[in-house]
Amino acid sequence: MSFSAWNLAEIDEMELEEMGATASIHLIQEGVQSHAWRITTGRVREADAFLGRFKDQHRSARSDLKLDPEVLRPEGEDEEIVEGESEVKGFMAGPMVRLFAFAKPWHRLMVLGFLLTLASTATSLIAPWLTMALVDNVLIPLQSATEEVHVNQVYKFMAQLAGAGVLTWVLNWARTFVVARLAERVTSRMRRETFEHLQRLSLTYFNRKRTGDLISRIGSDTDHISLFLSVNFIEFICDVLQCVFLAVILFWINPLLAVAAMGPAPLVGWLVSKVRGHLRGGFAAASRAWSAMNSVLSDTIPGVRVVKAFAQEQREIERFRATDKHIFDTNDRVNRMWSFFTPMIELLTDVGLLVVWAAGAWSVAHHHITVGVLTGFVLYIQKLYGRVESMSKFVAAAQRASASAHRVFEILDVKPDMPVNQGMRKVGRLRGEIDFKGVKFRHGSRQVIKGIDLKIAPGEMIGLVGPSGAGKTTLVNLACRFFDVSEGSIWVDGLDLRELDVEDYRKNLGLVLQEPYLFYGTIAENIAYGKPKATKGEIIAAARAARAHDFIMRTVDGYDSMVGERGHQLSGGERQRISIARALLIDPAILILDEATSSVDTETEREIQAALDYLVKGRTTIAIAHRLGTLRRANRLIVMEDGRIVETGTHDQLLNQSGTYARLHEAMMEVTSQ
Amino acid sequence: MNPAVDILIDSDGRLVFIDETGTRHENVRPARMFPLTDPEGWISLQSPSGEEVGFIENAKTLTRVQQVALSDAFAKRDFVPVVRSIDRISRASDGHLWHVTTDRGPTIFRIETDESIQQLGANRLVIIDDHNTRYLIPDIDKLDVESRRRLERYY
Ligand SMILES: Nc1ncnc2c1ncn2[C@@H]1O[C@H](COP(=O)(O)OP(=O)(O)OP(=O)(O)O)[C@@H](O)[C@H]1O
Ligand SMILES: [Mg+2]
Numbered sequence: 163m164s165f166s167a168w169n170l171a172e173i174d175e176m177e178l179e180e181m182g183a184t185a186s187i188h189l190i191q192e193g194v195q196s197h198a199w200r201i202t203t204g205r206v207r208e209a210d211a212f213l214g215r216f217k218d219q220h221r222s223a224r225s226d227l228k229l230d231p232e233v234l235r236p237e238g239e240d241e242e243i244v245e246g247e248s249e250v251k252g253f254m255a256g257p258m259v260r261l262f263a264f265a266k267p268w269h270r271l272m273v274l275g276f277l278l279t280l281a282s283t284a285t286s287l288i289a290p291w292l293t294m295a296l297v298d299n300v301l302i303p304l305q306s307a308t309e310e311v312h313v314n315q316v317y318k319f320m321a322q323l324a325g326a327g328v329l330t331w332v333l334n335w336a337r338t339f340v341v342a343r344l345a346e347r348v349t350s351r352m353r354r355e356t357f358e359h360l361q362r363l364s365l366t367y368f369n370r371k372r373t374g375d376l377i378s379r380i381g382s383d384t385d386h387i388s389l390f391l392s393v394n395f396i397e398f399i400c401d402v403l404q405c406v407f408l409a410v411i412l413f414w415i416n417p418l419l420a421v422a423a424m425g426p427a428p429l430v431g432w433l434v435s436k437v438r439g440h441l442r443g444g445f446a447a448a449s450r451a452w453s454a455m456n457s458v459l460s461d462t463i464p465g466v467r468v469v470k471a472f473a474q475e476q477r478e479i480e481r482f483r484a485t486d487k488h489i490f491d492t493n494d495r496v497n498r499m500w501s502f503f504t505p506m507i508e509l510l511t512d513v514g515l516l517v518v519w520a521a522g523a524w525s526v527a528h529h530h531i532t533v534g535v536l537t538g539f540v541l542y543i544q545k546l547y548g549r550v551e552s553m554s555k556f557v558a559a560a561q562r563a564s565a566s567a568h569r570v571f572e573i574l575d576v577k578p579d580m581p582v583n584q585g586m587r588k589v590g591r592l593r594g595e596i597d598f599k600g601v602k603f604r605h606g607s608r609q610v611i612k613g614i615d616l617k618i619a620p621g622e623m624i625g626l627v628g629p630s631g632a633g634k635t636t637l638v639n640l641a642c643r644f645f646d647v648s649e650g651s652i653w654v655d656g657l658d659l660r661e662l663d664v665e666d667y668r669k670n671l672g673l674v675l676q677e678p679y680l681f682y683g684t685i686a687e688n689i690a691y692g693k694p695k696a697t698k699g700e701i702i703a704a705a706r707a708a709r710a711h712d713f714i715m716r717t718v719d720g721y722d723s724m725v726g727e728r729g730h731q732l733s734g735g736e737r738q739r740i741s742i743a744r745a746l747l748i749d750p751a752i753l754i755l756d757e758a759t760s761s762v763d764t765e766t767e768r769e770i771q772a773a774l775d776y777l778v779k780g781r782t783t784i785a786i787a788h789r790l791g792t793l794r795r796a797n798r799l800i801v802m803e804d805g806r807i808v809e810t811g812t813h814d815q816l817l818n819q820s821g822t823y824a825r826l827h828e829a830m831m832e833v834t835s836q
Numbered sequence: 837m838n839p840a841v842d843i844l845i846d847s848d849g850r851l852v853f854i855d856e857t858g859t860r861h862e863n864v865r866p867a868r869m870f871p872l873t874d875p876e877g878w879i880s881l882q883s884p885s886g887e888e889v890g891f892i893e894n895a896k897t898l899t900r901v902q903q904v905a906l907s908d909a910f911a912k913r914d915f916v917p918v919v920r921s922i923d924r925i926s927r928a929s930d931g932h933l934w935h936v937t938t939d940r941g942p943t944i945f946r947i948e949t950d951e952s953i954q955q956l957g958a959n960r961l962v963i964i965d966d967h968n969t970r971y972l973i974p975d976i977d978k979l980d981v982e983s984r985r986r987l988e989r990y991y
Contacts, residue, residue: 684873684956686870686873698869698870698874698877698878699893702869702878711888712886712887712888714869715867715869715880715882715888716886718968718970719871719872719970720867720868720869720870720871720880721869721870721878722870722871722872722873722956724954
């Protein structure tokens with residue numbers, strides 16, 4: 163890809179959007195998206211790098227419009243990410259700092275954890291110190307048998323060593339507990355806030371995102387963070403503290419030896435910086451691969467009936483195998499990296515130890531130090547190297563956590579694109595007047611609603627008909643304010659819908675969707691979903707009105723029967739009737755029925771219709787139906803076609819017009835008479 | 837309750853329901869609308885063909901005699917044993933064997949999946965065994981510690 167062909171100054175922005183198994187790059191020009199390229203997740207890293215280069219050049223192009231086109235040409239086709247320190251900081255420090263901001267409410271716990279860490283680290287360093295004295299004052303004299311050693315001295319050392327051990331143990335215990343508790347709280351808050359934030363986002367967001375991807379961000383990514391905070395991070399703090407303590411002690415004991423021991427340090431530092439970038443990319447890729455797998459799962463498990471009906475099990479197995487292989491490959495890449503890295507550090511420290519022994523032997527021979535001091539020194543240096551090794555593991559853990567934190571913050575950073583909290587006007591019960599004024603709506607670049615003017619009086623029942631894809635569902639979605647209009651406006655009781663508090667407004671809405679969705683739970687819970695405090699009497703009354711009571715009483719547990727996930731233990735028509743009952747229970751001012759009776763038999767439909775005739779009284783109703791008979795009671799029928807209203811009138815008026823409605827009616831009559 | 841309405845048992849031991857209009861419904865079958873969350877209230881009375889002929893909102897508003905008639909009719913229908921303690925849970929080839937003590941004595945049943953244990957309300961559980969018999973744990977917190985610990989591993 164080369165930028166030189168484009169006039170960079172005309173481009174507003176280029177963004178990368180990930181959608182589970184695939185991702186796309188959007189090019190935004192003059193406020194609208196003019197191009198989009200789809201890419202697979204395997205290439206996201208390259209795409210990232212590409213965008214990085216684009217942004218750099220874009221910035222300079224905008225600041226200097228008369229730039230020589232030669233400058234805009236990217237430096238060859240090499241797509242490797244630049245391992246710049248500034249980039250590492252942006253990626254690493256950002257999420258980490260924010261992560262700690264999440265811990266703020268528990269700052270006391272944090273301080274306690276830190277103090278305990280400090281104390282337990284300090285006590286763990288007592289033992290070698292005692293050892294030094296033990297060797298010089300007890301063991302060596304014992305061996306050379308030149309001096310008398312009192313046996314009490316041995317006991318004293320033993321007791322001190324045991325005491326230090328016990329103290330370290332208690333402190334470690336307290337620290338681990340405190341820190342784990344803190345980590346649990348932080349990640350729990352993170353999960354909750356992410357979920358809360360998700361609930362505030364509009365349907366437009368969910369239309370683009372894959373369920374599996376969101377699940378894995380809230381599920382496994384926060385788990386990575388939890389593990390990091392409770393185990394790796396605190397270990398790292400301990401390690402750093404110990405290293406500092408140890409370095410001080412070592413220089414205190416013998417500066418010469420200490421300098422010798424520090425030999426491998428620069429090498430280790432270099433190695434760490436080298437490996438870090440690779441790990442970071444690797445872990446981000448691993449998380450993405452994990453998301454892709456979750457996406458496949460959340461697609462195929464609920465769709466298992468379709469899979470079986472079309473005998474596509476083998477194909478789904480292949481699909482899963484492919485995503486699983488992707489996980490395997492990305493993990494493999496990471497593992498290759500750090501499985502090499504950790505032993506490498508060990509090797510370096512072994513070399514360091516060799517140097518210490520050599521220098522130590524020389525010093526003992528020249529009577530610069532005693533054997534005891536050397537023993538103590540070696541014990542300390544081994545501890546130090548141990549810490550360095552464990553710090554090297556932190557590199558991997560930190561990169562993984564920061565990749566995960568980045569993914570979680572990505573959700574948190576999505577601004578609700580339909581500013582839910584913008585409308586502040588509180589409303590109580592509405593009369594139910596709805597007025598569409600020149601409403602237009604786009605799904606992406608596609609104009610779905612092309613200009614609707616329609617005024618619905620309070621208490622009126624409107625029948626919405628039209629061919630499939632005409633935009634009927636979209637229009638009621640706009641009336642529910644699931645999306646905001648692209649042009650024009652919708653007025654409710656003389657108020658602009660966008661000014662109303664969405665929650666207040668929706669309390670006035672009873673909605674029965676084209677695809678009824680039931681939650682895992684009992685029938686009673688599902689009916690009372692919009693009004694959890696409903697009495698049993700109200701629930702039963704709503705169920706009776708929706709003609710659901712009889713079939714409910716035929717189930718084993720009546721209203722206490724579980725409906726299964728998405729209500730799959732009920733028939734389609736039964737699900738619809740439950741969702742009608744759910745809409746009726748809240749006694750809405752505006753009732754919206756989107757093909758609410760499409761999956762019930764004509765007999766039941768007639769019954770529901772009879773009940774609705776009674777129930778639509780006193781509320782504004784918008785009913786969408788393909789079976790035109792359903793809408794006999796409507797005050798007005800609105801015929802939509804291709805995003806516009808083409809006809810309005812009563813059944814008889816419309817038949818006489820011999821337009822779209824008459825055509826639809828005729829086609830329906832033909833089907834039924836066959 | 838409307839005084840004209842009555843529930844009684846006829847000479848054949850069958851339940852009879854007389855509704856507000858004085859119509860006599862023979863051989864009605866009581867059915868609980870909320871058998872698990874509210875077994876005392878909301879009882880539907882159904883004709884032999886399964887049609888609802890009336891309902892009782894609260895059995896406690898009935899007279900003593902009517903209550904007895906109703907509970908007799910219920911006694912003839914299926915029951916939900918109440919689990920008092922869980923004595924042992926062992927693995928079986930498919931699923932788990934539960935050794936429990938119910939209000940009707942000790943018993944063993946088999947459940948197949950985790951979904952066979954369902955939560956109703958905060959502390960109430962229903963366990964459905966492989967024969968579709970339902971066992972009720974009205975309040976988890978009222979179980980003894982050992983039972984609770986055994987339950988915890990599966991729920
Ligand atoms: N999320 C979306 N993104 C893009 N296009 C969409 C989206 N939802 C709907 N559309 C398109 O908008 C058009 C109108 O859809 P809508 O659901 O409103 O039709 P409808 O009149 O309700 O049809 P039906 O009678 O089949 O339910 C359709 O052509 C559809 O493809
Ligand atoms: Mg539709």
